[in-house]
Amino acid sequence: MNKKLDISSNINWFNQYSFFRTLDTDEQTFLIANSNKVNFDRREVLFKQNTRTSHVMFLQSGLVKIFKEGKSKKRLALKIVNPGNFIGLMSVFGDDIYQYSASAVEDSEIFMTDRSAFLNLIKKNGDFAMDIIHTLCKDGLFIFDKLMAQAYKHLPGRIANVLLYFSQDIYKSHVFEFQLTRKELAELCGTTKESFIRTINEFKNDKIINLNGRKVEIVSMNLVKILSDLG
Amino acid sequence: MNKKLDISSNINWFNQYSFFRTLDTDEQTFLIANSNKVNFDRREVLFKQNTRTSHVMFLQSGLVKIFKEGKSKKRLALKIVNPGNFIGLMSVFGDDIYQYSASAVEDSEIFMTDRSAFLNLIKKNGDFAMDIIHTLCKDGLFIFDKLMAQAYKHLPGRIANVLLYFSQDIYKSHVFEFQLTRKELAELCGTTKESFIRTINEFKNDKIINLNGRKVEIVSMNLVKILSDLG
DNA sequence: ATATTTAGGTGATTTAAATCATTTACTTGT
DNA sequence: ACAAGTAAATGATTTAAATCACCTAAATAT
CATH class of the missing domain: 2.60.120.10 (Jelly Rolls)
Known part of the structure; x- marks a missing residue:
C-alpha cells in the first residue's frame, strides 16, 4: 500500500x-x-x-x-x-x-x-x-x-447547487453517475436522506433531470440554474 | 481621512x-x-x-x-x-x-x-x-x-455559539455590550430578528443570561456551553 | 418641538423539512 | 443460491422557525 x-x-x-x-x-x-x-x-x-x-x-x-x-x-x-x-x-x-x-x-x-x-x-x-x-x-x-x-436557500436550491457542482466541477458533463449513496448526497446538501429523495424525485417528475438509480442526466440546465439561483 | x-x-x-x-x-x-x-x-x-x-x-x-x-x-x-x-x-x-x-x-x-x-x-x-x-x-x-x-444546530445552540463568541473572542469578558442591533445579531446566527429576539429572551427568562437592551451578562457560562454543545 | 424613521418586541399563522414508521429493491458475503 | 444487511422510496406526523401583522419605544431628522 x-x-x-x-x-x-x-x-x-x-x-x-x-x-x-x-x-x-x-x-x-x-x-x-x-x-x-x-x-x-x-x-x-x-x-x-x-x-x-x-x-x-x-x-x-x-x-x-x-x-x-x-x-x-x-x-x-x-x-x-x-x-x-x-x-x-x-x-x-x-x-x-x-x-x-x-x-x-x-x-x-x-x-x-x-x-x-x-x-x-x-x-x-x-x-x-x-x-x-x-x-x-x-x-x-x-x-x-x-x-x-445553507442559511438562506431552501432544499430545492441546495440540491440544484449540488447538481451543478457535480456536472460542472466534478464530472464536467451533463450526464454522470453519482458515486455516492442518497444518504451521502443528502449530507452534501445539509439535509436528511428522506428529504433529499423526495426533492430530487420532484426534479425528476418535473422533467428537469432524468434520474435512474445513480445515473443522472440534466435535461434542463437552465431550470437547474434558475432553481439554484432563486434558492 | x-x-x-x-x-x-x-x-x-x-x-x-x-x-x-x-x-x-x-x-x-x-x-x-x-x-x-x-x-x-x-x-x-x-x-x-x-x-x-x-x-x-x-x-x-x-x-x-x-x-x-x-x-x-x-x-x-x-x-x-x-x-x-x-x-x-x-x-x-x-x-x-x-x-x-x-x-x-x-x-x-x-x-x-x-x-x-x-x-x-x-x-x-x-x-x-x-x-x-x-x-x-x-x-x-x-x-x-x-x-x-448552521446545518445541524437549532437556533438556541447557534445563539449560544454567538454568545460564547462575543464573550470569549471579542470582548473577553462575561459582561459586555453588543454593538450590533438585534437584526445584525440575527444575521450572525443565520436567522430572523423575530426568532432571535424570542430565543434570546427565553435565555433571559431562564436566567441563563441577564439582558438589558444591548447589555449582556452571562450568568451561567456552563449552561451556555451546554446549549452550544447540544445544539 | 414635533414628525418620521429605525429598533425592539409580541402574537397568530404558515410552511419547509425533520422525524417516525414501514415497504421494497438492491448488494454483499457465505 | 440464499440469507442478511444496506440502500431507496414513500406516507403520516411533528416541529422549529419563517412569515405576517402589529405595536411600542427610541433615535434621528426637519
Missing part, C-alpha cells in the same frame, strides 16, 4: 499539475524524496477527524470526500476532491488536529508529503506559497458560499 | 502584532512606504461585495463586521474582526472581486497596504507567508464550523 518513489518516473506527472509548476528541478527532487504514494480503496478512510495531522495529501487519481461529523452521527459533506488537488490542507496548516475526515469515493492514489518538507518548500519558494495561498482562499470562499446557501 | 505614514512612528505599533514580527526592518519600512492609514466611522462601509479587490486591510483599532448579501436583502454575518487582524484577506487573494462586504461596527483605524506590495512580502519572506497561510486556514476552519452549526 505504501511504496518508495522513483524520482525520474515522477517528474513527468508533476508538470501536468499547475501546483508543481513553480518548483525547480531541485525542489521537485526534494519533494519526491520526502513523499510516498499511497493507494486507498473505495470507502477507505484517508484521515479521521480529531486525529493528529502529519502529511500533506495530493490526489493523483480517484475521488475523495471531505466531511465533518457532529453529535448523534450527523454528518455534513463539504466537498468532493478531484485529482490534481490537495486534501485537507486547511487542517494541516491550521491545526494540529484534523477538524474533518476524508474518505475515498473511488479507488484513489494519494501523493503524501511530510508536513515539514512541504513547509520548507512554502518558505523557500514564494510563488509556490502564493499558489497555496490562492487555493486556501478559494477553498474558504467556497465554504462561505455553502454557509450562505 | 487618508494620511501618509511616517515610518519611525509606525515601527512601534508593528511589533505589538505577531503578524509583523517576522518582517525585518527593511521589510517593515517597505510595508509602511506602501501603506496608508484610513479611519472609518461606525457604520461606514470598508468595502462592498462585488467590487474589485485592491488593498490588504489590517484592523488597528475598532471593530469590523464581515457579511454576505444574498437575494431579497438577506444578509449573513460571518464574523466580527478584532484589532490585530486582517480584513478580507480571503477575497483579496482568492478572487479579483470581493465575495462579501465589510463595515465598521465601531469607529475603526485601518492600515491599508497595496495588494502588490503585500504580495511581494509574502513571496520574499517565507515565515511571513506561513503566518498568512496559518491565518487563512484558521479562518477557513472557522467558516466550516459555522456551516456545520
